[in-house]
Amino acid sequence: MNKFKKIMNNLLSYLTAFLLIVMTALVLWQVFTRYILNNPSVFTEELVRIILIWSSFLGASYAFGTRQHMALVFFKEKSKGLKKKAIYVFIDVMILGFAILVLIKGGYQLASGVMGIKTPILGISRGLIYMIAPFSGIIITIYQLMNIKEDIEMVD
Amino acid sequence: MDVALQAALVLFITFLIQLGIGIPISISIVISSLITALTTIPMDIALFTAAQKMVTGIDSFSLLAVPLFILSGNIMNNGGIARRLVNFAKVIGGRLPGSLAHANILGNMLFGSLSGSAVASAAAIGGTMTPIQKSEGYDVSYSAAVNISSSPTGMLIPPSGSLILYSLVAGGVSISALFIAGYVPGFLMGLATMVVAYIYAKKNNYPVSEKVSLLQGFRIFLEAIPSLMLIVVVIGGIVFGIFTATEGAGVAVIYTLVLSLIYRSIKWHDMKEILLKTGVTTGVIMFLVAASSAMSWIMAYTGIPQAISQGIMSISENPIIILLIMNITLLIVGTFMDLTPAILIFTPIFLPIATQIGLHPVHFGIILVFNLCIGIITPPVGSVLFVGCSVAEISIEEVIKPLLPFFAALIVVLLLVTYIPAISLLLPKLFGLI
Amino acid sequence: TGETAGSKGADDVVTLRLAHNLNEQHTVHLALAEFGRLIGEKSEGNMKVEIYPNAQLGSEEQVLEQLQVGGIAMTKVSAAALTPYADGYNAFTLPYVFADEDHFFTSMESDAVKELYQDTHDKGFIGLTYYTSGARSFYTVDKPILHPSDLRGVKIRVMGFQSQTDMMQALGGTPVGMPYGDVYTSLQSRVIDGAESNETALTNGKHGEVAKHFSYDEHTMIPDIVVISSKVWDSLTAEQKAILQEAAVESTEYHKPLWNEAIAEAVKEAKKDMGVTFHEVDKGPFREAVASMLDEYGKKYPEVKSLLDSFKALE
Numbered sequence: 022m023n024k025f026k027k028i029m030n031n032l033l034s035y036l037t038a039f040l041l042i043v044m045t046a047l048v049l050w051q052v053f054t055r056y057i058l059n060n061p062s063v064f065t066e067e068l069v070r071i072i073l074i075w076s077s078f079l080g081a082s083y084a085f086g087t088r089q090h091m092a093l094v095f096f097k098e099k100s101k102g103l104k105k106k107a108i109y110v111f112i113d114v115m116i117l118g119f120a121i122l123v124l125i126k127g128g129y130q131l132a133s134g135v136m137g138i139k140t141p142i143l144g145i146s147r148g149l150i151y152m153i154a155p156f157s158g159i160i161i162t163i164y165q166l167m168n169i170k171e172d173i174e175m176v177d
Numbered sequence: 178m179d180v181a182l183q184a185a186l187v188l189f190i191t192f193l194i195q196l197g198i199g200i201p202i203s204i205s206i207v208i209s210s211l212i213t214a215l216t217t218i219p220m221d222i223a224l225f226t227a228a229q230k231m232v233t234g235i236d237s238f239s240l241l242a243v244p245l246f247i248l249s250g251n252i253m254n255n256g257g258i259a260r261r262l263v264n265f266a267k268v269i270g271g272r273l274p275g276s277l278a279h280a281n282i283l284g285n286m287l288f289g290s291l292s293g294s295a296v297a298s299a300a301a302i303g304g305t306m307t308p309i310q311k312s313e314g315y316d317v318s319y320s321a322a323v324n325i326s327s328s329p330t331g332m333l334i335p336p337s338g339s340l341i342l343y344s345l346v347a348g349g350v351s352i353s354a355l356f357i358a359g360y361v362p363g364f365l366m367g368l369a370t371m372v373v374a375y376i377y378a379k380k381n382n383y384p385v386s387e388k389v390s391l392l393q394g395f396r397i398f399l400e401a402i403p404s405l406m407l408i409v410v411v412i413g414g415i416v417f418g419i420f421t422a423t424e425g426a427g428v429a430v431i432y433t434l435v436l437s438l439i440y441r442s443i444k445w446h447d448m449k450e451i452l453l454k455t456g457v458t459t460g461v462i463m464f465l466v467a468a469s470s471a472m473s474w475i476m477a478y479t480g481i482p483q484a485i486s487q488g489i490m491s492i493s494e495n496p497i498i499i500l501l502i503m504n505i506t507l508l509i510v511g512t513f514m515d516l517t518p519a520i521l522i523f524t525p526i527f528l529p530i531a532t533q534i535g536l537h538p539v540h541f542g543i544i545l546v547f548n549l550c551i552g553i554i555t556p557p558v559g560s561v562l563f564v565g566c567s568v569a570e571i572s573i574e575e576v577i578k579p580l581l582p583f584f585a586a587l588i589v590v591l592l593l594v595t596y597i598p599a600i601s602l603l604l605p606k607l608f609g610l611i
Numbered sequence: 612t613g614e615t616a617g618s619k620g621a622d623d624v625v626t627l628r629l630a631h632n633l634n635e636q637h638t639v640h641l642a643l644a645e646f647g648r649l650i651g652e653k654s655e656g657n658m659k660v661e662i663y664p665n666a667q668l669g670s671e672e673q674v675l676e677q678l679q680v681g682g683i684a685m686t687k688v689s690a691a692a693l694t695p696y697a698d699g700y701n702a703f704t705l706p707y708v709f710a711d712e713d714h715f716f717t718s719m720e721s722d723a724v725k726e727l728y729q730d731t732h733d734k735g736f737i738g739l740t741y742y743t744s745g746a747r748s749f750y751t752v753d754k755p756i757l758h759p760s761d762l763r764g765v766k767i768r769v770m771g772f773q774s775q776t777d778m779m780q781a782l783g784g785t786p787v788g789m790p791y792g793d794v795y796t797s798l799q800s801r802v803i804d805g806a807e808s809n810e811t812a813l814t815n816g817k818h819g820e821v822a823k824h825f826s827y828d829e830h831t832m833i834p835d836i837v838v839i840s841s842k843v844w845d846s847l848t849a850e851q852k853a854i855l856q857e858a859a860v861e862s863t864e865y866h867k868p869l870w871n872e873a874i875a876e877a878v879k880e881a882k883k884d885m886g887v888t889f890h891e892v893d894k895g896p897f898r899e900a901v902a903s904m905l906d907e908y909g910k911k912y913p914e915v916k917s918l919l920d921s922f923k924a925l926e
């Protein structure tokens with residue numbers, strides 16, 4: 022289990038880092054083509070927006086795996102023993118529910134509804150762009166299952 | 178019960194409960210929005226819309242400035258540039274108690290005025306200044322509070338994306354007039370945080386930078402020039418039309434990267450760590466933007482903003498009271514909602530009330546943005562608050578107490594800006610813009 | 612069923628939610644309000660329209676998607692936003708399709724367009740009617756665009772659609788894609804030299820504070836289209852559908868004089884308060900430069916060709 026989480030963490034972090042580099046390069050390319058070449062790249066703005074969505078969702082998914090999302094921790098840190106364990110499990114089940122219902126179910130319906138609709142410049146399927154929702158939903162689901170297992174095994 | 182009122186109660190109560198338990202804020206926002214949505218629409222539509230608003234909430238080219246400025250801030254963090262800038266800041270900050278805090282505030286005013294993004298400013302300037310303040314013995318929660326409370330100044334000091342947005346929604350308010358009007362309130366905002374920082378530093382005997390000889394000062398300045406040039410390159414590039422503010426963030430990344438490589442303060446293999454850190458920070462922030470986009474939808478759909486507006490008008494007809502109520506409402510809204518959706522939703526609701534009681538639309542725009550600037554630094558939901566805490570690596574709870582005196586000072590300035598129209602309107606009048 | 616957006620309450624009143632991205636002073640908002648009023652009147656209060664202005668519920672793209680599940684019943688979008696859903700809508704984004712305003716009106720009210728409205732039924736919505744959005748022209752900071760050669764090396768912001776980029780390139784200018792909200796500051800800092808829209812961009816968008824030359828080349832006339840969710844539409848009775856269609860057409864007529872007043876007002880304000888100069892332009896050279904575009908798009912999209920042919924016949 023731990024080894025599997027490590028592999029997922031690595032994959033996600035390399036992918037997110039790669040997308041950050043691509044976005045930076047595209048923005049500089051946009052400036053270069055417009056200001057130096059006087060022949061502005063027309064596809065960069067649309068492409069950057071798509072990559073921003075993807076990298077944000079991947080980065081957010083990773084942050085669920087590593088429990089880095091912002092929360093008010095006062096109450097859950099103050100509690101002890103079985104109560105603490107219960108709170109941790111409850112929180113992680115709520116996140117799991119969110120991932121399954123909103124990202125996987127809602128996101129899949131969203132994506133499948135516009136599979137045939139193309140973006141105006143690049144002609145990429147809008148459904149494919151939206152697929153990041155169910156995709157990251159699946160990643161978060163896997164992470165949350167591992168997190169819940171950790172919660173149950175937790176000793177403090 | 179009124180539909181909107183019922184929705185508002187469901188939304189806020191379920192949100193606060195989840196927040197209290199310790200559910201991540203982004204998840205609390207989405208789940209409370211979903212529960213509220215289910216009181217009026219079927220489950221499948223609620224899930225579809227929540228997913229759609231989350232994905233499209235970050236579908237914005239301008240938002241790209243966030244990861245890029247965070248990235249350039251993270252690169253700058255690694256020694257070289259930051260150290261030279263700080264030495265320079267110490268010289269400028271001079272013998273003021275808490276000189277590094279003042280340097281942080283001035284940096285935010287300068288950087289924020291450039292980027293127009295409070296979040297980017299909190300990340301780039303705070304990311305550089307906070308670790309240095311820490312090494313000089315400053316209390317981290319205090320440094321974070323200084324950084325957080327001074328970051329929004331750039332939303333008022335032009336150019337400002339928020340004022341452009343307001344002007345577009347308000348339908349017919351001059352952007353030039355708004356820009357000029359933002360200068361004095363923006364500077365007052367910065368000044369207020371400097372006063373609090375001064376008092377705090379004096380009380381805690383924070384180090385005053387050592388006296389430096391003229392020659393030393395000059396050498397420090399020379400050393401800092403390439404780093405300071407970042408400001409020249411980014412501002413100059415924007416002013417002279419080489420790139421937009423968003424693109425300037427990309428230029429900042431490459432500039433800081435090249436300079437850091439020259440200074441040998443980062444090595445290629447450090448980049449992996451830097452990119453990963455940026456990726457996670459970006460993911461966390463963008464997920465919050467995504468979540469508040471879903472919440473804004475359900476608020477608009479159930480008519481919560483209109484209910485608020487009607488409530489205000491039913492309480493009083495006295496302009497002073499109405500303004501006070503609007504300020505309080507916006508401050509409360511700001512605690513939960515981010516600046517952009519709040520401007521989009523509340524401008525059309527409050528502007529008619531404001532003009533009805535005799536306020537100039539330019540003046541009202543400044544009041545609105547000032548309020549929401551405070552909103553983005555207040556817990557529980559505040560994008561600048563989140564970034565400020567995360568670059569300082571502390572929890573939100575830790576920063577609340579040191580933030581309180583800053584809030585007090587900002588609210589004093591807000592009241593001045595609200596009740597003295599000249600603070601906003603004198604400059605645009607002088608320039609013949611209104 | 613469309614039980615949400617077209618929800619039947621206890622008192623059997625059908626509530627139709629209509630979202631759009633304009634402010635409440637815009638003529639199209641006023642026309643939509645009239646549309647709602649007419650529906651209430653004609654149905655004797657059994658149907659009502661609730662309007663959500665200012666993009667409160669999302670951008671054009673987003674609201675169109677929300678129509679698919681029926682969370683919102685209706686919206687108003689630019690015809691350009693419909694191009695991903697039906698190829699035919701590309702026809703409206705092409706330059707010099709319409710000879711003049713009258714030709715535009717006759718074409719928009721022709722059967723060909725009424726058929727086009729139905730083409731998107733299985734994509735989640737159908738068209739009801741259109742509102743004029745005037746003609747789009749170039750406005751620039753330094754010098755007017757009186758001839759296509761004036762566009763050489765000039766950076767013009769265009770909407771993010773392939774046809775708009777193609778048009779700029781055909782005219783010899785340099786197309787730049789950027790968010791509408793960035794246009795003002797980009798004109799000011801000269802990231803771009805100009806943009807293109809109708810006269811109201813000078814005043815509503817305040818672009819006239821920076822761009823002092825408006826050149827009447829009138830290259831495109833891109834209408835706004837009112838669309839309704841298929842899910843909601845299919846749930847209505849024949850009588851209710853008839854009411855909607857009648858009200859829609861009446862609101863289009865109601866909008867025409869409003870629009871002309873708004874344009875006259877915008878021109879007056881731009882001249883007087885902003886010092887913008889309006890230039891009459893010989894459209895001939897512009898028309899010639901882009902003539903081949905109509906053939907190309909006609910070849911690429913058969914639906915565009917048949918629409919262009921039927922418009923031609925009405926000229």
Ligand code: NA
Pocket residue numbers: 289290291292293294331332333334335336337338
């Ligand atoms: Na600014």
Ligand code: NA
Pocket residue numbers: 511512513514551552553554555556557558559
């Ligand atoms: Na807040």
